[in-house]
Amino acid sequence: MLVYRVFPYLDAAAPGEPGHPLYEHHPQRGGRIDHPEYYVWYLARHPEGACGESFGNIGRWSDPMFEFPAMPGARRAIGTYEVPDDLRICDLDDPRQLDRLGLRPTQVVTRNLGVTSAWGHRIWAETSPPVDGKLWQAVQWWSFHKPTWTILASWERPEFIGLEILTLEHPAIRAAAKALYRPL
Template identity: 45%
Template sequence: MLLYRIAPYSSAAADSSQPGHPSYLHKPAQGYGRVDNAGIYDVWYLSRTEAGAVGEVFARYTEWQEVMFDFRAIAGARYALHTYSVHDDCKIIDLDDAQALVDVGLRPTQVVTRNRTVTQRWAQKLYNQTTMTGMAWDGVQWWSRHHSDWPVLGLWRTAPTYVRTSELSMAHSAVVDAAGTLNRRTK
């Protein structure tokens, strides 16, 4: 299955240990996200849709313009759309499935709350839990708070395999789609 994320890209980043590389995971930032549990596992945040990946990062802006793709913390870097793959049999629990919520004892409000203490607690519980087959969950999926049709996920046991990078612009189809879905003005 293909998954997407928006992250800084720099052609000068030679390998995954360098910021700006598509496979770089910013570990100092681990601990602030919805399903983070720093010191226990690292998380790859991804989207099942290209537009969802764009929307997750840029939804906070009311007007979208080319300059928002600049990433000034790394010389010459810009945000880009990175595509990754994971095996189709990757064990991802879908919290948009009512039965899955019942099975793990969660309410929808606990999934969407912005209270990181709550979401990180249930994420650690899921990380420690095993599936009916005795296998541990590789990650968790829920719906984007920006648009419910955008499934987003966090992978903690399976690192995605890098496939390709697309440069972002206001004309990129994922940007156009996300801007339209979120009703954002574009320049």
Template identity: 40%
Template sequence: MTTRLFRVFPWLPDAQTPDRPGHPLYVSPTQGAGRIDGPDRYRVLYASTSEVGAIGERFGDLEEWSDAMFVVPSLVGGTRALAEYSLDDPLLDLDDAKALLDRELRPSRVVTRDRGTTQRWARAIFDEGRWAGVSWWSFWNPDWVSCGTWAVDRLELVSVAPLADRIDAVHEARDVLARPWRERR
């Protein structure tokens, strides 16, 4: 079964290889504080199964939204973009009660902000050797599915679009999260 994944990322159109910042498959070598990170064992690319979910996850902590969100000051010439990927390998669905029961994992431990806890269960799932990553419900909206895959090398890039070109999806996520939009002056 193919899974479609979406990710908001700082895009640099000239970044031609995944080891370059700004490439759609780039994962920073210093990344390690995320929910399922295991930097000593694997890299993780975080995504969502919907455009709106990816946008909501990326900007959910902002109290006010504007087109300033599209700017990436730390990446000269970069802009925020929305990438679509396909993955033919299975993700473990942690919104499935049986998956949780089989691992003696409580739902509250899936979305806890305690990264030591989440990284422990993620390593155990990685060690099963059956999964390309995991999916769970979004902290911001349980109808959104968040994912992390350690099979970054098996992702197929489908498309990339500047986030400004996906403004309808941006506003849909903003509406779901009840965030005001501020026009730049």
């Protein structure tokens, strides 16, 4: 299955370095289910979802939002990745999973890191002896910005397929801006 991610891209970055499409930033801070002991790949099922998640808090979208000052020369890009079709995903849009986990929808979508990292760690720690010891390889939920966008957090590294540098004319930016009523 193809998935998408917005990240700061630096053309000269080697694998493993900041700015590379497969760079893993340790420790992460501030993502919905971040935890210092494991890395999470935040991905979206649709390109506009990745853009909307990345820029949704900005009221007016303009070219400077694609710059990444913490990394001189970097510009935000959208990466296309692939995860296996049989990836074991805990779907929090399934009421049975919410019930099983004792979660309310508001606990999933809240922007309270203490709440979301707790349920994220609980899902990550669920075990299943017949399959590598872990029951889940990923968890998915709906976007805070637009519930029809599915967000995926994978504990498995996706395969990098390709990237496109983002501009205001990029189709995914235009679609996300339209969906979120953001002026360009």
